[in-house]
Amino acid sequence: MSLLGSRVRRLAAAASALCLLGAVAVGIAPGVSGASSNGVHGGTFQIAFQSDPTTFDPQVCYDATCWDNMEMIFNRLYDYQTGGTALQPEAAVAMPKVTGGGKVYTITLRAGMKFSNGKPVTAADVAYSFSRICDPATKSPVVGFWTVVAGCNAYASNPTGYVSGIKPLNATTLQVTLTQPDAAFVYVMAMPHASIIPSGSGAQQAKSPLGSGPYELASYTPGQSIVLKKNPYYWNKTYPYTDGVNEKLGVSPQVQLLELEKGQLDLMGDTLPNSDYLSVVNNPSLKKQIATSPGLDTYYLTLNTKMKPFNNPLVREAVSYAINRKSLLKYVNGQGTPATGFIPPGVKGYTPKNLVNPLDVKKAKALLKQAGYPHGFSTSMYSWNTQPWTNLDAALQQQLAAVGIKVQVHAIQESTFFTLAATPNKTPMTLTFWVADFPDGSDFFNALVSCAADVPGGQNYSFYCNHTVDNFVAKGLANPAAATTDYVAAAKAMLANNPIVPLYFGTRFAVFGKNVGGFAQNPIWAYMIDRFWLKNPSAN
Amino acid sequence: MIGWVARRFAQMVLVVFGVVTLAFVFAYLVPANPARMVAGPQASPQAVASIARQLGLDRSVWSQYLSFLGRLLHGNLGVSFVLQGRTVASEIATALPYTAALALGGVLWEIVLGIPVGVIAAYRPRSVIDRVATFGALLGLSAPPFWLGLMLIYFLAYKVSLFPINGVGHPLIWYLILPSFTLGVGGAAFYSRMVRTTVRQVLRSPFIEFARLKGMPERTILGRHVIRHALLPVVTMLGMDLGYFLGGVLIIESIFGIPGVGQLAYASIATIDIPMITGTVMVAAVFMVLMNFIVDVTYTLIDPRVRLRRGR
Numbered sequence: 001m002s003l004l005g006s007r008v009r010r011l012a013a014a015a016s017a018l019c020l021l022g023a024v025a026v027g028i029a030p031g032v033s034g035a036s037s038n039g040v041h042g043g044t045f046q047i048a049f050q051s052d053p054t055t056f057d058p059q060v061c062y063d064a065t066c067w068d069n070m071e072m073i074f075n076r077l078y079d080y081q082t083g084g085t086a087l088q089p090e091a092a093v094a095m096p097k098v099t100g101g102g103k104v105y106t107i108t109l110r111a112g113m114k115f116s117n118g119k120p121v122t123a124a125d126v127a128y129s130f131s132r133i134c135d136p137a138t139k140s141p142v143v144g145f146w147t148v149v150a151g152c153n154a155y156a157s158n159p160t161g162y163v164s165g166i167k168p169l170n171a172t173t174l175q176v177t178l179t180q181p182d183a184a185f186v187y188v189m190a191m192p193h194a195s196i197i198p199s200g201s202g203a204q205q206a207k208s209p210l211g212s213g214p215y216e217l218a219s220y221t222p223g224q225s226i227v228l229k230k231n232p233y234y235w236n237k238t239y240p241y242t243d244g245v246n247e248k249l250g251v252s253p254q255v256q257l258l259e260l261e262k263g264q265l266d267l268m269g270d271t272l273p274n275s276d277y278l279s280v281v282n283n284p285s286l287k288k289q290i291a292t293s294p295g296l297d298t299y300y301l302t303l304n305t306k307m308k309p310f311n312n313p314l315v316r317e318a319v320s321y322a323i324n325r326k327s328l329l330k331y332v333n334g335q336g337t338p339a340t341g342f343i344p345p346g347v348k349g350y351t352p353k354n355l356v357n358p359l360d361v362k363k364a365k366a367l368l369k370q371a372g373y374p375h376g377f378s379t380s381m382y383s384w385n386t387q388p389w390t391n392l393d394a395a396l397q398q399q400l401a402a403v404g405i406k407v408q409v410h411a412i413q414e415s416t417f418f419t420l421a422a423t424p425n426k427t428p429m430t431l432t433f434w435v436a437d438f439p440d441g442s443d444f445f446n447a448l449v450s451c452a453a454d455v456p457g458g459q460n461y462s463f464y465c466n467h468t469v470d471n472f473v474a475k476g477l478a479n480p481a482a483a484t485t486d487y488v489a490a491a492k493a494m495l496a497n498n499p500i501v502p503l504y505f506g507t508r509f510a511v512f513g514k515n516v517g518g519f520a521q522n523p524i525w526a527y528m529i530d531r532f533w534l535k536n537p538s539a540n
Numbered sequence: 541m542i543g544w545v546a547r548r549f550a551q552m553v554l555v556v557f558g559v560v561t562l563a564f565v566f567a568y569l570v571p572a573n574p575a576r577m578v579a580g581p582q583a584s585p586q587a588v589a590s591i592a593r594q595l596g597l598d599r600s601v602w603s604q605y606l607s608f609l610g611r612l613l614h615g616n617l618g619v620s621f622v623l624q625g626r627t628v629a630s631e632i633a634t635a636l637p638y639t640a641a642l643a644l645g646g647v648l649w650e651i652v653l654g655i656p657v658g659v660i661a662a663y664r665p666r667s668v669i670d671r672v673a674t675f676g677a678l679l680g681l682s683a684p685p686f687w688l689g690l691m692l693i694y695f696l697a698y699k700v701s702l703f704p705i706n707g708v709g710h711p712l713i714w715y716l717i718l719p720s721f722t723l724g725v726g727g728a729a730f731y732s733r734m735v736r737t738t739v740r741q742v743l744r745s746p747f748i749e750f751a752r753l754k755g756m757p758e759r760t761i762l763g764r765h766v767i768r769h770a771l772l773p774v775v776t777m778l779g780m781d782l783g784y785f786l787g788g789v790l791i792i793e794s795i796f797g798i799p800g801v802g803q804l805a806y807a808s809i810a811t812i813d814i815p816m817i818t819g820t821v822m823v824a825a826v827f828m829v830l831m832n833f834i835v836d837v838t839y840t841l842i843d844p845r846v847r848l849r850r851g852r
Contacts, residue, residue, distance in 0.1 A: 051807065052623075054622050054623050054624060055623070055624030055625070057624055057625075060624060062579070062580035062582075062583075063580075136590045136593065136594055137594065139578065139579075139590070139591045139594050139595075140587070141578070141579035141580045141582070141583035141587050141591070142583070142587065143584070143586065143587045143590060144583065144584030144586055144587050147586070156590070203625075206624035206625035206626075207624075207625055207626070222631070222634055222799065223634070223635065223638075223708075223798075223799020223803070224707060224708060224709075224799060248706070248707060248797075249707075249797075249799070250706075250707060250797035250798070250799050250803065251706050251707065251797050252706075252794060252795065252797065254690070255693065255705055255706045255797065258693070258694070258698050258705060259705055259706070262698065262705075264705075413572070413810070414577075414581075414810070415570070415572035415573070415574075415576065415577050415810070415811065415812050416570060416571055416572045418572065418573065418576045418577075418581065419571050419572045419573050419576065420571060422576075422585075434582075435582070437582055447582070447584070453584075453585070455585055456585075457573075457576075457585040457588060457589070458584075458585045459581075459582075
C-alpha cells in the first residue's frame with residue numbers, strides 16, 4: 001500500500017468521473033496520450049496486482065483488482081469516455097429520458113447485446129441486477145446510493161421479484177422511479193455496482209463472473225492469475241483492441257515496476273510506491289511512459305465540533321489559518337495542488353475562487369488568545385499508519401506547533417481508524433480524505449458534513465450538522481442546471497464554521513509500458529484496458 | 541508409549557483450542573468493525589449496519605463464539621467475511637501447499653548449508669574455510685530477509701534473468717529457489733555455528749579418542765559418533781523451524797509473491813476477517829504442536845538414552 005491503499009486508488013479513480021447530464025457538463029476532457037485513432041488489434045495485455053479480488057460480483061466489488069475487472073467483464077447502462085469524465089451510453093442506446101419532475105428515468109437498451117454465453121441482454125436482466133443491490137443478502141456496500149429508488153427500503157424486508165421502482169416495461173425498456181429528484185442518479189447507474197448480470201446469476205458471480213463486457217473470464221487461479229479473453233459476442237467492433245488480458249496476482253508494486261521496466265508488464269495494477277516516485281520521474285527512459293491526471297479527491301483535516309477545544313468556533317478558525325498547504329505538498333512529492341475549497345476540480349461544485357483561509361500565524365495566535373488559549377493547547381490527531389499519512393502527520397504537527405497547538409499523532413491501522421473516527425468523542429482531529437464516487441459535489445457533502453451523516457458509524461468525523469448546508473445541497477440535486485451555485489454556497493456556509501480544513505486536491509500518477517498505445521487514465525476507472533492497444537501485439 | 545502419546549495428544553488439542561480462542565477474542569478486542577472493512581471506506585452507515593447483520597456481527601460475542609465452536613467441532617472453519625463465497629478451509633487448502641513447499645525448501649537450505657559447513661569448520665578450526673564460514677555466517681545472520689530477498693530478485697532475477705522475478709508457476713521448484721534460500725539462509729548460518737561448536741566439543745570427548753585409538757576410520761567416527769551427537773540440538777530446532785515456517789512466512793511470501801498461508805493471514809488481519817484469522821492461526825498452532833511432538837519422537841531414534849515414558 002503505497003501512496004493510497006490499493007482499494008483507495010480505485011475509489012480515487014472512482015472519484016473522478018465527471019460530468020454530464022445534459023446541459024451542465026463539468027467534464028474533464030478526454031486526454032489520450034499518444035492518441036491516434038487507429039489502434040492495433042491483437043496481442044495479450046499484461047498487468048499485475050498485489051492482491052486478489054475479494055469478489056467478482058459487481059454488486060459487491062469495492063477493491064482495486066475487482067474494480068479493474070468490472071470494467072472489462074461487464075457493461076453498465078452508461079460509462080465514461082476513455083480519458084474523461086463525460087458519460088456516454090453503453091448498454092443503453094441514449095442518455096435516459098427524465099420525466100415526472102426529475103423522478104422517472106426511462107432507459108432504452110442497445111439492440112442485439114449479448115452476454116458472453118450468447119444469451120441476449122434484456123431489461124429484465126438490468127432490473128434484476130439493480131434490485132440485487134437493495135437485497136441485504138447481497139451485502140452491497142453501495143445500497144446507500146440506491147435507497148433513493150422507490151421501494152428499495154421495502155425490498156430489504158421482502159426481496160422477491162424486482163424493487164417496486166424498477167420496472168422492465170418490455171425486453172428493451174426499463175423504467176426507474178425515484179422518491180425524489182436526484183440529478184446524481186445517472187452517475188450511480190455508471191458505477192461498477194450497476195453492472196448488468198444475467199437474471200438469477202447472482203450467486204455464481206463472486207467466483208465465476210458472467211457479463212456482456214469486452215472480455216470474459218477464461219480462468220482464475222487464486223493468488224496467481226486471472227486470465228481474460230475477448231467476449232465473442234461483444235457488441236462494440238472497435239473495442240477491445242487486445243485478444244486477452246493476463247493479470248498476475250500477488251506481485252508487489254516494487255516488483256511490478258521492475259517487470260514493467262523489463263517489458264514484461266504493460267501496466268502496474270497498483271499505484272507506484274512513494275519511495276520509487278523520484279527514481280521513475282528522473283529516469284529518462286521512462287519519461288514518455290508517465291501520465292498524470294487530477295485525482296478528484298480532497299485531503300482534509302476534521303475538527304470534532306462536539307469535543308473540547310474544537311467545540312469553540314474560534315479554535316477551529318485558528319487551525320484554518322495555521323496551515324501551509326504548499327509546504328505540505330512537498331511531503332507527498334508534489335502530487336497535488338493546494339486546496340482552494342472543499343470540492344476538487346472536475347467535480348460539480350468546484351470553483352476556481354478561493355474559499356479557504358490562507359496561512360496567517362499571527363491571526364491564528366490571536367484567535368487562540370481570544371478563545372482563551374493564549375498559550376495554545378495539546379490535542380490528538382488520528383490518521384492511517386501508511387503513506388502519505390505518516391509524512392503529512394509530521395508536517396502538520398510542525399505547522400500547528402508554530403501557532404501553539406501541540407499535537408500528539410496517532411497513526412493507526414485503517415480498520416481501527418474507521419471505527420475510532422466514527423465514534424463520538426473519540427478523535428478531536430483526524431487527517432483523512434475523500435474520493436468522489438461520481439463527479440457531483442453532493443457526494444462529498446452528503447457523506448462528510450451532512451446532518452444525516454452526523455451519526456455514530458458515519459463519515460462525518462467532525463460531527464457537524466448545519467441545515468443551511470444541507471438545504472443548499474438538496475436544492476442543487478433537484479435542479480442540476482444551477483447546482484454549481486448551490487454547492488458553492490453550501491461550501492461557503494460550511495467552511496465559515498470550519499468543521500474541516502481542506503488541505504490539498506490529489507493528483508494521480510501512472511507509469512505504463514512502452515508497448516502500450518492509446519493510454520489514458522480514467523478518473524473513475526483508473527484504466528479502461530479494453531481501449532488500450534499494443535503497438536507490437538506479437539511482442540506480448 | 542501409547543499412554544504417553546495419548547496424553548501428548550490431549551495436550552496438543554488443548555493448546556490448539558486455547559490459541560484459537562485467544563485469536564478469536566483478540567480479533568474482537570480490536571476496536572474495528574469487520575463490516576466496515578467488508579463494505580469499504582465509502583459505504584454509508586446503513587450499508588455497514590446491514591452487512592454487520594448479514595455476517596451475524598450484531599449478535600453477542602458469546603453467541604458468535606459458541607456458534608464458531610459448534611462449527612469447529614464439525615470440522616467447519618467457516619466462510620470468509622471478505623473473500624466472497626469462499627470457505628476458510630478451501631482458502632487454506634489452496635495456500636498451504638505453497639507454504640509447505642517453501643518451508644521444506646527453507647529447512648533443506650538450513651540443513652544442506654548449515655551442517656556440512658559447521659562440520660568442516662569444526663574439523664579445520666582457524667583454517668581459511670573456517671574463517672570464510674564464520675564471515676558467511678555473520679552475513680547470513682545479519683542480512684534481513686526483506687533486504688536479501690529484494691537483492692536476490694534485483695540481481696539474479698532482474699539483472700541476470702536466472703530466476704523468475706515473482707510468483708509461482710511450473711515447475712514450482714524453479715520459482716522457490718530464491719525464496720527458500722532467503723528463508724533458510726539465516727537458519728543455515730546459525731546452525732553452522734552451532735554444529736561447529738558441538739562438533740568441536742564432541743571431537744574432544746574421550747570416546748572419540750578411544751575410537752581413534754582402536755583404529756576406527758575417521759569417516760566412520762564422523763558418521764557413527766560425531767554427527768549423531770551434533771545433530772541432537774539441531775533436530776529440535778529444525779523441527780521447530782519447520783513448524784514455524786508452515787504457519788506461514790509472511791515477509792518471504794509477500795516479497796516473492798507466493799500465495800501462501802502467511803499472506804492469507806496478513807490480509808485477513810488487515811481486514812479483520814475473523815473466520816480467516818482464526819483459521820490461519822489454528823493452522824499455525826497445529827503445525828507448531830505437531831512438530832513439537834515429532835521432534836520428541838525423533839529424539840528417541842537418534843539418542844536411545846531418551847525414553848518416552850510417564851513423568852518425562
